[in-house]
Amino acid sequence: MKKLIIALAATAAALCSTVPGAQAADKTKVCFVYVGTKTDGGWTQAHDLGRQELQKALGDKIETPYLESVPEGPDAERAIERMARSGCAVVFATSFGFMDATVKVAQKFPNVKFEHATGYKAAPNLATYNSRFYEGRYILGQIAAKMSKKGVAGYIASFPIPEVVMGINAFELGAKSVNPNFKLKVVWANTWFDPGKEADAAKALIDQGVDILTQHTDTTAPMQVAAERGIYAFGQASDMIAAGPKTQLTAIVDTWGAYYIKRTKALLDGTWKSEQIWDGLKDGILTMAPYTNMPDDVKAMAEETEAKIKSGELHPFTGPINKQDGTPWLKAGEKADDGTLLGMNFYVEGVDDKLPK
């Protein structure tokens, strides 16, 4: 036995003898912290595609290390601090739940730049960035109202946070701009990621009479259910056409790459500033997947709306808009300010759901 142990130890020692080599050249390190795995098919994958695009665009100047599956909480603070210590010039923290952790680490490392996705706390070396997903959802709503025969759509929501509430409202407003009586049913799955539960929610909505589906959860399960039941649906976060070639009308595709390239270039030029950035369709931070499975006039309408949003001619949250209970919110022509949108916790008229208080 003793001999065996010695032999084993020797082997182990031999295997371990390769000492870690020195770090590769002095490229600028642009680092990413992910909440999910980079192949989750949804939120994190979209960020990772953005990272890959960035690496491709500026490949000779930068390295892009990343950490995946970082839980929100104390683990996040450690992961972000590890990044800061490992020589990162900028750290992109890609989940709302990383906010306070990022703030704390940013205080500790004033020479490192930080960017936090979808949050609201900033500092001289901490910028925030977000995407105006609602612009895309407004277009989805318009298409839904055109394509739905019953005038009722189903919305599979994840968690009641302002981002999601804003999306629901934008969808409903888009739909009502086409059909003033359009109704929207909402089911909260209380998960971002559980294909089974998302499919169940999709089935429940269809059984309750909706004939078009949209989702704010990450897997393609609802799209598959819609395909099976022969109704239309919209993709989320990535182009889900493969899951429903005859089902997907379009999808809101998160294309963070454009943003990451812009900010990294600014960093390399020395023009990086801490800003609170909320980019939209016109900046390329989100893109609409090809408009498919719809008549030409609907497609033309969608394209026109997209163009109008890009040019700034149309803001989805433009009055007159009433709140769910019928009380007025925005006067005719009045536009919602970003602060209200980012903290949105009420529905607009026509949403058939009660928001948890």
Add this chain to the structure above:
Amino acid sequence: MRIELQRRPAASGVFSLVSPLLALVLTLIFGAIMFRLLGKDPGHALYSFFVEPLLEVWSLHELAIKAGPLILIAVGLSVCYRSNNWNIGAEGQFTIGAITGSILPILVPQWHSVLVLPLMLVMGAAGGALFAGIPALLKTRFNTNEILVSLMLVYIAQLFLDWLVRGPWRDPKGFNFPQSISFAPEAVLPPLLDSGRAHASILFALLAAVLVWFMMRFMLKGFEVTVLGRSERAGRFAGFSARRMVWFSMMLSGAFAGLAGISEVSGSIGHLQPSISPGYGFTAIIVAFLGRLNPLGAIASGFVLALTYLGGEAAQLSIGVSDKVTRVFQGLLLFFVLSCDTLILYRVRIIFGSGRAREAKS
């Protein structure tokens, strides 16, 4: 070929020391093979896993932060399991402890006093204990199975927390994001040293481990736990009550889990949010068993497990192995540790040839 075990007359002292080392060596070898197959430099990978996290002071602090709740919960669970009560819902008790402990800083933030922090810790522990009292009550009153009840209560606790931080306890100035207000400074467990984040949670864990070890070793209560755990009948003859033991062990483990919960929220996070634990309550079950249900063993196993988490992260960065590989590697390590522990109680003989080999085959 078959493997035959022969019970040793007494547990082998030599092997209780050698077996963890042997397990480590086997893990290193298999890990090296695995990393080689994945096309990574095995030396570098193992270095990242086991050495790199230990080299820097800040990283040692992080190790303590990660190990604290694991050890604290595992110590309570080891008493529970020794007494033959199967609390697998520590994750839920952790969550409820975090909630009840946060009542003061969230609902009466204007109360500034040195009493706040101690009260929070007490309330957290009490909350965890009471929540663990539910399976205890149902077991003693209605004879329900505590495994099932405590597990179901985990999901209920997490959803309750979710509702709280998105509803009544949401920070009114937080743009309706799902977070409570940040705790005032006197409600935060301060860092132990200036060199890093580690706070009192690791001290609670070590203290709890030593106290429970003392109880199990030298006090009548410890004897009661062991006897009732071995055989309820024997315990009855000795005049011990199995019913009271259900309450004692469940509430003790619940209190430790609750204390871990509020310490984590107060010391490491600073506010309540929907996700406060990366599965500490479940991982602690492994920690308890790896530590052979011995409170002092839980200290060692807690640190080892915490090390693999930190190491996995370091390896992701330095050599780019994914977090899945980390989990596979952790699984391997656990398997080897568990298998090698067989050597303590049994002599293992490998017999070649067939003979009565059919017994071991399937």
Add this chain to the structure above:
Amino acid sequence: MIEAILLTIITAATPLVIAAMGELVTERAGVLNLGVEGMMIMGAVCAFAGAQLTGLPLVGLVAGIVGGALFSLLFGFLTLTLVTNQVATGLALTLLGLGLSGQLGEAFVGIPGVKLAPIVIPVLSDIPVVGPLLFRQDITFYLSIALVIGVNWFLFRSRTGLKLRAIGDNHGSAHALGISVIRTRYLAVMFGGACAGLAGAQLSLVYTPQWVENMSAGRGWIALALVVFASWRPWRVLAGGYIFGAVGILQLHAQAFGIGVPSQFLSMLPYAVTIVVLIIISHNRRTTLINTPACLGKPFVPDR
């Protein structure tokens, strides 16, 4: 609409019932395998891979079963041959399964799956309401029902089943009577693994025909709970699986219908209902004790 709801419930309950039936047999033989979640996710990835590589979902189904069974052998070797602690080994198996399946499945992320086609049973499927519900299902549903009937017969009507229960109740005596404890337990563990694998296959081939990491999302734990809930009786597993499935689906309908209760409380319902039902059925202390395998989780080493 009721028919549609029932169909959804059946799909949701089937994997729970299948995995729980496997674990029930394992536990009746006296082995507690907490690795159901790990075996299930391995089954899911093997099934998806099998179906993708061959284009035949049925091959995938078999791959899932075999994958689950082989993976459970690892647990069997450790707990039965090396008599490691069953609770810890089972938890480690889950950890390993989640990691390994993620690694194996990396190539299959984002590929649309092939759905297992339903098998329409002639004549019976034409009965109104009942026909479409029960006789136009895919093979996993039929298997789940067959499993309940078969396991019930096996455990309580067959000699081998009697031996298996004897081993679970008192492995010392069973060994003295010349019953091969270890071999039977290996088979029971593999049966549990095969069933968990089949349940995983149902997830990636029927429930949601796709592969994503962690797609079992805790269903293995629910299956484990169901076995306890059912106090180790097959028919109660079926009932429990359907109660759990039904409450989960109905809460979604309640939401879509627009009742104003916070969704978190509705999501709690399946768990709360399980506890309440358990309280009602475990009131009778004697029947519970009779059904609990007395040697559950205890190590066994044959004397030689």
